[in-house]
Amino acid sequence: MWQYTLKRIFQGIITIWFIATATFVAMHSVPGDPLSSERATTPAIRANLEERYGLNKPILEQYALYIGSFLKGDFGISFTQRNRQVNDIIREHFPVSATLGILAVTFAALGGVLFGALTALYRNRLPDTIIMFLVILGISVPSFVFAALGQLLLVNINNLLGFSLLPVAGWGTVAHMLIPALVLGMSTMAYVTRLMRSSMLEIIHSDYIRTAKAKGLPAGRIFTRHELRNAILPVVTVLGPAIATITTGGFVVELVFAIPGLGRFFVQAVQQLDYTVIMGTTVFYGAFLVTMVILVDLLYGWIDPRVRVQ
Amino acid sequence: MSSPTGAEEGFNRSASRQLALYGVFAVLGFTLLMFGLNFAAGLTSTQVGGVAGAVDVENNEITAYIRQDPPQLNTTGAADAISGIVLGHIMEGLLRYDEHGDIAPGLAESWELDGNRAIFHIRDNARWSNGQPITAHDFEFAWKTTLDPATASQYAFILYAIKNAAAVNAGELPLSEAGIRALDDHTLEVVLEQPIAYFDKMVAFTTYFPINEAFFRSTNGRYAADADTMIYSGPFKLTSWVRGASLRLEKNPYYWDHDRIRLDAVNFAYITEDTNTLLNLFKDGRIVLADLTAEMLEGAMQQRWILDRFMDGSVFFIDFNHRPGRVTGNLNLRKAMQLAQDGNELVDRVIKLPGYLPAKSLFPVWLKGVERTFQEEYPPPVPEYNVALAREYLEKAKQELGLAEIPPLVMLADTSPVATISAQYYQQVFRKNLGLELVIDQQIFGQRLAKMEAGDFDIVLSGWGPDYNDPLTFGDYYASWNLNNRGRYLNPELDAQVRIGQSSLDPRERMDAFGRIQQILFDDAVFIGNYERGKLYATDPRVKGIIRRAIGAETDFTAAYIDADGR
Numbered sequence: 001m002w003q004y005t006l007k008r009i010f011q012g013i014i015t016i017w018f019i020a021t022a023t024f025v026a027m028h029s030v031p032g033d034p035l036s037s038e039r040a041t042t043p044a045i046r047a048n049l050e051e052r053y054g055l056n057k058p059i060l061e062q063y064a065l066y067i068g069s070f071l072k073g074d075f076g077i078s079f080t081q082r083n084r085q086v087n088d089i090i091r092e093h094f095p096v097s098a099t100l101g102i103l104a105v106t107f108a109a110l111g112g113v114l115f116g117a118l119t120a121l122y123r124n125r126l127p128d129t130i131i132m133f134l135v136i137l138g139i140s141v142p143s144f145v146f147a148a149l150g151q152l153l154l155v156n157i158n159n160l161l162g163f164s165l166l167p168v169a170g171w172g173t174v175a176h177m178l179i180p181a182l183v184l185g186m187s188t189m190a191y192v193t194r195l196m197r198s199s200m201l202e203i204i205h206s207d208y209i210r211t212a213k214a215k216g217l218p219a220g221r222i223f224t225r226h227e228l229r230n231a232i233l234p235v236v237t238v239l240g241p242a243i244a245t246i247t248t249g250g251f252v253v254e255l256v257f258a259i260p261g262l263g264r265f266f267v268q269a270v271q272q273l274d275y276t277v278i279m280g281t282t283v284f285y286g287a288f289l290v291t292m293v294i295l296v297d298l299l300y301g302w303i304d305p306r307v308r309v310q
Numbered sequence: 311m312s313s314p315t316g317a318e319e320g321f322n323r324s325a326s327r328q329l330a331l332y333g334v335f336a337v338l339g340f341t342l343l344m345f346g347l348n349f350a351a352g353l354t355s356t357q358v359g360g361v362a363g364a365v366d367v368e369n370n371e372i373t374a375y376i377r378q379d380p381p382q383l384n385t386t387g388a389a390d391a392i393s394g395i396v397l398g399h400i401m402e403g404l405l406r407y408d409e410h411g412d413i414a415p416g417l418a419e420s421w422e423l424d425g426n427r428a429i430f431h432i433r434d435n436a437r438w439s440n441g442q443p444i445t446a447h448d449f450e451f452a453w454k455t456t457l458d459p460a461t462a463s464q465y466a467f468i469l470y471a472i473k474n475a476a477a478v479n480a481g482e483l484p485l486s487e488a489g490i491r492a493l494d495d496h497t498l499e500v501v502l503e504q505p506i507a508y509f510d511k512m513v514a515f516t517t518y519f520p521i522n523e524a525f526f527r528s529t530n531g532r533y534a535a536d537a538d539t540m541i542y543s544g545p546f547k548l549t550s551w552v553r554g555a556s557l558r559l560e561k562n563p564y565y566w567d568h569d570r571i572r573l574d575a576v577n578f579a580y581i582t583e584d585t586n587t588l589l590n591l592f593k594d595g596r597i598v599l600a601d602l603t604a605e606m607l608e609g610a611m612q613q614r615w616i617l618d619r620f621m622d623g624s625v626f627f628i629d630f631n632h633r634p635g636r637v638t639g640n641l642n643l644r645k646a647m648q649l650a651q652d653g654n655e656l657v658d659r660v661i662k663l664p665g666y667l668p669a670k671s672l673f674p675v676w677l678k679g680v681e682r683t684f685q686e687e688y689p690p691p692v693p694e695y696n697v698a699l700a701r702e703y704l705e706k707a708k709q710e711l712g713l714a715e716i717p718p719l720v721m722l723a724d725t726s727p728v729a730t731i732s733a734q735y736y737q738q739v740f741r742k743n744l745g746l747e748l749v750i751d752q753q754i755f756g757q758r759l760a761k762m763e764a765g766d767f768d769i770v771l772s773g774w775g776p777d778y779n780d781p782l783t784f785g786d787y788y789a790s791w792n793l794n795n796r797g798r799y800l801n802p803e804l805d806a807q808v809r810i811g812q813s814s815l816d817p818r819e820r821m822d823a824f825g826r827i828q829q830i831l832f833d834d835a836v837f838i839g840n841y842e843r844g845k846l847y848a849t850d851p852r853v854k855g856i857i858r859r860a861i862g863a864e865t866d867f868t869a870a871y872i873d874a875d876g877r
Contacts, residue, residue, distance in 0.1 A: 031753070032760030037464055038775070039389070040763070040793030044459075044480035045466055052462035082382045083535040084553075092553055099347045106343055110336035117329055121322050148586055155590045168594045169587050170580055171555055174348045181344075219324035227325075258375075258582035258591075260554030268378075273756045 001301070008297060012290040019286035020070065020279065024063055027278055034079035034273045053079065053275075066279060075280030080272050086280035089265055094284070096171065097254070097261035101247030103177060104185030108246075109239055111189045113232060116196020120231075123201065131193065138190025146183045147256040154179060169258040180257045184250055188242050192235055199231040233304055240296030244289040362577070364598045365852045367874045371575035372598045372853055372867065375591065377583045379554045384534035385519040386456040389465040391622075391775075391864050394516060398863020399559050399576065402544040403519045404430045404449065404498070405510055407862040409855075409869050411678075411779060413510050417444055417520070417543060417566065418498075421510065426473070426502040428509055434496065437564035438522055439542035446492035448520035454478075454485050455526075456517055468517045468777060471509060473501040507815045508780035514862065515778055519543065545571045545868045554581055572855075572871035598850040599865075604662045607846070615848040619665045621676045622845060623860030624775040625784070627669055628736070628838040631768050632799045637716060638768045642707035644835035647769075648693050649700035650743040651736070657841050660735045661728055664846035669839030671828050672774075672784050676860050680817050684781055688825035691832040697743045704744050718747040719768035722761055725752050729771055732840055736771075762796035770797070771840065779861040781824040782811050788827075788836060804830050 035041060035049045050056040054065065069076060075086035115135075119128040151168055158164050166175050203209060204227060212222045251263035262281065269277035364373050380393040388397060404418035415421075418430040436444040453472070456463045459481040470476045473489030489501030502509060512518065520543055521533070529539040537551040545568070546559035557578040561571055580591060585603050592600035602610055602617070610617060628647075630638040637643055657668045667675060671690035679687035708716065723733040733750045740746040748769075753761060762770055774794070776783040786792050789808040790800045807830070810823035831837040849856055854873050857866040 030757055031764070031766075032756040032758075034756070035464075036756050036759045036763065038755075038759065038773075038794075039465070039467070040796070041464060042467055042476075042479075042793060044476065045462075045464060048459045048462040048466075048479070048481075049464065052460070080381050081379075082387055083384060083532055089553075095351055099351060102347065103340070103344060106340055110340060114329060114333055114336060118326075121325055121329070151587065151590050155593050158594050164594065168590045168596060169582065170596075174344050177344055177348065213321075219321045220328050223321070223325040223328055255582055255584050256587050258555075258580040258584075258587060260379075260552070260581065264554065271754050271756075273754075 005298065008294045012287075012294055015290050016283065016287050017067075020067065020283045021063075023279060023282045024066060027273070027275060028059060030273070032273055034275050036273075070279075070283060075283075076276035078269075078277050079274045080269075080277070086276050089277060090262065090280060090284050093260055093262040093265055096259060097247050097250055097263055099177070100181055100184060100250055100253070100259065100261060101243060103181035104246045104250075105188065105239060105243045107181055107185040108188035108192055108242065109235065111185075112192025113196050113228075113235060115189075115193040116235075117200055117228060117231070119193065119197045120200030120204065123197075132197075135190040135193050138186050139194070141187075142252075143183060143187060144252040144256065146186050147180075147253050150179050150183045151256060169256070171257075171259045176257075176259075180253050180259060184246055184253045188246060192238070192242075195238065196231060196235055199234050200227060203227050203230050233300070236300060236303060237296060240292040240299075241289070244285075244292045247288070248285045362579075363595050364592075364850050365872055365874075367852075367872055369575065370573060370872060371577065372573060372850075372870065372872065373577040373579045373596060374599060374865070374867070375580040375582065375588055375597050376557070376578045377581070379581055380557075382534065383540060383548075385452065385516050385521065386461055387463045387465060388516055389468075389777075395863045395865050396548070396557060396559075396578070397516050397519070398544075398866055399546045399868060400540075400542045400544045400548050400562075401516070401519045402565075403514055403516075404432070405514045407514055407779065407859075409857050411676075411859055411861060413514060413779075416514070423505075423509060426505045428500040428502065429493075430498040430500070430513075432496045432498065433566050435566045436543070437566065438525075439547040439562045439564055440525075441564055442522065442541075443495070444520055444522075444543055445495040446498035447495070448522050449498050449518075450490050450492045451523040451526070452519060452521035453490050453517075454488055455521065457488055458485060463517075465517050468512065468515060471502055471506055471512065473503050475503075504813055505815055506812065507817065507820060508778065508782060511778040511780050546576060556581070571868060573867060576867050576870075592848060592850075595850075598853045599847050599856060601845045601847045602664060604664055607664055610848055616851050617846060617848055618856075618858070619844055619846045620858040621665075621667070621674065621860050622775075622843050622864060623674065623676070624773050624843045625669050625672060625674050626732075626771065626773040626840040626843065627672065628840065629762075629770045629772040629797045630799070630836065631765055631770075631797050633765045633797075636765075636768060637707075637711055637713070638719065638797075640707045640711055641835060642703045642710060643716065646700045646703035646707060646744055647740060647746075648835040648838055649696050649703065651739050651838065652695040653693065653839060655739075656732060656735055660731055661841060663728070665844030667842045667844060669842045671839065672787065672831055672837050673781050673824060673828060674776075674784070674842050674860070677776075677781050677784070678779065679781075679821050684821065684824065687821065688828060690828055693832070693838075700744060704746075716746055718749050720751050720766075721748045722751045722753065722758055722767040722770040724758055724771065725754050732771055759796075765796075765798070772796075773843075776861055781821070782808075785811050785824045785827050788831065799836055801830065801834065 035046060078084045078086055115131050119131050122128045154166055154168050166179060170176055209226060212226055250261055251267050254261040254263045266281040362373060376392055376395060378392045380396045381390055382388045382393055383397060402416045404416055405413050406416035408414040417432055417436045419433045421430045432446055438444055453469055455461055456466050457469055457475055457479045459479060466479045474483050474487045477483040478485055478488045491499045493499050522541055525541050526533050532539045534540045537548040542562055545562055545565045547562040548557060549560045550558040559576040561574050585601060588600040589606055591597045630644055632639045654668045657666050670692060673684050675685050677684040721733055723729045737748040737750055740748055761767055774784060774787055786808045788795050788799045788804055790805050804827055807823040807827045811820050814820045852872055852874055853870055855870040857869055858864060
């Protein structure tokens with residue numbers, strides 16, 4: 001087990017290094033750099049800027065410096081927000097994205113498992129048909145549509161009531177969190193529902209359930225201990241990457257609900273070719289994703305002893 | 311599938327009961343998690359994100375939005391529109407723009423422009439937000455810091471009118487050689503490279519704002535990184551800045567003209583560019599104004615909202631690549647393209663955004679001439695839309711270039727929605743009317759500029775915004791020495807006019823020069839106007855005196871006030 005864990009961690013580090021290198025190469029091979037602005041820079045101004053940011057050094061030396069400072073945990077200073085550390089940007093805005101992401105994933109997991117189990121119980125009957133129709137909607141409609149619709153609905157409800165039931169946008173209180181989290185988790189929930197349903201159906205027809213029923217175990221116990229627990233396994237596998245993609249992919253929802261998450265700064269940085277912020281956020285997100293995948297693999301072994309590697 | 315048996319029915323009922331129980335736990339758990347995370351984040355303050363309404367009559371404050379987090383509030387480098395909005399409230403320079411866009415005294419109560427020497431007399435009652443006096447030394451320090459090569463200011467060039475400034479910025483001369491000197495606490499002397507008529511207008515720009523040296527040094531390089539690492543010379547002071555979320559501005563009691571300021575606080579409580587979100591916030595009574603797009607217009611009329619419009623100052627146009635070897639260097643080809651498009655169609659039929667105007671000239675409609683607007687005094691020549699004539703020019707161009715067909719032209723454009731439809735529009739128009747093929751090369755902003763810089767294009771959808779309220783801010787765009795002239799247009803005749811605009815002190819002579827530049831650009835088919843960007847916006851009827859304009863802070867609440875029964 002320990003050996004396996006160590007191996008996975010080592011693989012993870014290689015992956016992160018690869019992400020960092022690939023980002024560095026990609027970033028430097030697109031035309032332009034963070035110093036170009038609408039107002040053309042005179043040679044003197046450009047020289048001053050290059051000196052300050054170390055862009056006048058050979059590219060390999062810049063690469064070495066980047067990797068060196070990464071190892072020290074320092075992502076440098078942003079080019080566009082000129083007295084802000086990239087570390088500060090991540091520290092201040094990632095918790096917001098993470099809060100939203102955790103809520104969304106929790107909503108998706110709880111809702112998905114519930115609805116998945118429900119549809120499996122009532123397979124091919126009305127609840128199943130209705131829920132599966134909604135699931136198709138949930139999977140195929142992109143989150144920005146849900147975001148816009150959700151917000152519009154809120155405005156109309158607030159107008160109808162004559163007071164603010166829930167805030168339309170913004171961040172800072174519990175009331176601000178609910179709608180964005182639901183919107184963000186919607187498609188994952190739909191996906192989990194479908195997964196849970198097929199997984200349940202497979203298990204319901206398996207031999208050990210028949211045995212359990214035959215030996216007269218109470219229905220509740222069969223359902224919880226044998227069906228749910230076994231059916232949940234594949235769901236757990238997708239949750240790790242889902243946490244990562246939801247947390248990192250909340251850009252649109254963050255924009256629509258004016259939430260100060262990291263996603264906005266990440267997308268902005270790419271648009272402005274803000275080298276340090278691109279590198280910092282990409283490597284951070286990459287590391288986050290890799291960590292999640294490793295954690296899920298380990299968790300998987302914990303839930304299901306059969307997959308534990310010797 | 312078999313129909314459910316009785317036993318199965320019983321099993322399902324029991325399982326459903328179990329599931330319902332889980333459902334209750336799930337909702338409870340989710341709620342708990344929400345409160346837990348909220349507690350953990352320490353975000354429990356109601357200030358952040360703005361829970362209050364758009365207008366708070368009791369506390370005499372209003373709530374608005376900004377499109378992005380201000381990239382930087384350090385005036386040695388800040389020059390973007392977003393930072394400009396915030397800085398326009400919290401800082402003031404020697405001079406400022408009043409509500410009509412005219413130059414008015416700011417921290418300087420009077421000034422003299424005498425040849426290449428300018429003297430500014432700073433008020434006795436000019437105070438920083440911490441109560442300390444604002445002196446001429448604060449200006450000397452700020453400007454010299456901007457010019458210091460170690461500061462690496464991107465906008466240092468705006469100070470190059472000052473004697474030796476360019477050489478100092480290049481590190482060729484020491485800082486002390488720059489023509490900026492505090493004669494005493496209240497007198498600032500500026501020596502210019504050459505006499506210029508519009509220096510007073512430049513002085514109102516953000517880069518010319520003061521910085522207190524002692525305070526600057528006390529922040530250990532974190533000046534203007536937070537609300538508390540800055541002191542303020544303007545009508546408001548920044549009391550809270552939650553990055554990406556909100557800014558709160560409170561009235562600065564030490565501001566010299568504080569009686570003019572009628573609001574006690576302005577909250578920029580929402581930071582997003584999403585126009586639908588902003589409209590929803592406006593409908594919900596959370597913000598005092600919101601920009602409208604075409605599809606929102608009808609709803610706004612039905613609601614009888616108070617609508618207003620302003621030009622944000624920028625002009626967008628087709629720029630050609632004049633470098634040797636490019637077919638676009640050919641006058642007749644450019645003329646053909648000039649005649650083959652209808653100057654109004656793009657705005658009226660394609661973009662259809664309220665507030666946009668067709669760009670008839672490099673010099674936008676709002677610019678002032680000698681007495682009236684520049685365009686009133688010097689009406690821009692309008693190209694006739696004449697496809698037959700355009701084709702004749704095209705034939706001439708082909709002969710001159712010795713080409714049977716014009717090869718496909720690369721049209722560089724941004725990735726914004728408006729740039730995208732504009733590019734597609736021109737591709738269609740030139741194909742239909744001239745049989746010209748345009749290959750659209752869409753690049754994000756920075757990459758578009760890099761490709762322009764490298765000359766990697768034939769035509770480009772370009773744009774330009776003003777720095778100061780004088781036609782020169784547009785007029786020198788095509789000067790051969792101007793680095794922003796990325797198509798490398800070169801015309802000694804135009805250069806001569808630009809020099810008149812730069813050095814003449816006679817307003818009439820200067821405007822005549824800009825008028826001739828306008829004519830040259832038309833005759834030489836250098837400039838094909840696309841649009842002038844404007845915005846239509848709705849305001850809360852209870853708030854009066856909101857200023858929106860092309861020069862200075864784009865949105866300005868310094869003259870705004872609450873009129874609670876206003877309708």
